[in-house]
Amino acid sequence: MNSMTIKSFRKWIRRIYGTQEEEFDCEAFARVIPQYVDMEVSGGQAEIHFPTAKHHMIQCSECCDLYRTLYDIALMESHDTTRAERVESEHREVASEHVTLEPS
Numbered sequence: 001m002n003s004m005t006i007k008s009f010r011k012w013i014r015r016i017y018g019t020q021e022e023e024f025d026c027e028a029f030a031r032v033i034p035q036y037v038d039m040e041v042s043g044g045q046a047e048i049h050f051p052t053a054k055h056h057m058i059q060c061s062e063c064c065d066l067y068r069t070l071y072d073i074a075l076m077e078s079h080d081t082t083r084a085e086r087v088e089s090e091h092r093e094v095a096s097e098h099v100t101l102e103p104s
Helices: 006-017 026-041 051-059 061-078 081-097
Strands: none
Touching: 026 051, 026 061, 051 061, 061 081
């Protein structure tokens, strides 16, 4: 059986209290993620235009992984390494919000 550390428990609590009245589900996220990624790669502020999508990425590790994969592909196509460094830092920040259960 898995046990949860205090750190993991706190992350879960933050997520529970971080839910919003209107939440994206994974299907809705999948519909807007191409636009979100295109906007980010082109230097736009996608998190301002799609705040619910950004929030969903913090809450859902699977959608966050999808975003990161699509973003990496789009970035490789654009060859924008300066922006890649900044966004990689953001990816690490979002990834640190994800909760994992640690084996006992």
